[in-house]
Amino acid sequence: MTSPELAEVEREAGLGRRALYFRGRSAVLGDPSPAVVAELFGIFPRWVVDAVLPRATERLGADAAVSAYTEALYRWSKAHLRESPLAALLPRLVEAADASGLALFAGWQQVEWPSDPVARVGHGLMLLREYRGGLHFAALRAVGLTVPEAVVADPEGGRARLLRTAWSPEAADELIARARRRPDLEARWRRAESLTDERMAELLEVLPEPELGELVRSLAAVGREE
Structure with missing residues (x-):
């Protein structure tokens, strides 16, 4: 959910803290609403998804969000695996x-x-x-x-x-x-x-x-x- 690599790609994409986790992980389903993402992810209270997802969705289209999320994953992989x-x-x-x-x-x-x-x-x-x-x-x-x-x-x-x-x-x-x-x-x-x-x-x-x-x-x- 958090890592230096994820935070680095977030900054490069112009997103706020933690936003790429919610936007990137869910963007394989397009542009789901905060209500849907809160249910999909399960553990987070609704307010936190409401706070970060709409702006991140405006900033990054679905394909770009998936690419950014996987880029963070691959940077993490090369550092740890x-x-x-x-x-x-x-x-x-x-x-x-x-x-x-x-x-x-x-x-x-x-x-x-x-x-x-x-x-x-x-x-x-x-x-x-x-x-x-x-x-x-x-x-x-x-x-x-x-x-x-x-x-x-x-x-x-x-x-x-x-x-x-x-x-x-x-x-x-x-x-x-x-x-x-x-x-x-x-x-x-x-x-x-x-x-x-x-x-x-x-x-x-x-x-x-x-x-x-x-x-x-x-x-x-x-x-x-x-």
């Missing part, structure tokens, strides 16, 4: 993934891949993240949770993450109190996590065992590099 088998493995997963019902992933699935091998790794990781994110949001709705409620239930989320994503302390505390009144909150969240993991495991089945092992090792290496 290296060549790996992921450059060949990730496109196969992305091509095999069913995008039905996953709007952001469906849009990004149509974007041309870069030729640079390190940039391809970053591009593929971003696409895989969009795929899993879309699956997880669908799983949350299937078990009756909203995305903010899931943040409350997540041991790695909670109040601190809400505050990092522009929730006011008062709004965060109100959400947490409301979510905690659900006695099965954590159980529903765990079920959504399980459903998401099951669907991701199905996608990984497109790779034969030797390549699946290579994928796991390469992803672990990326985690260490970051």
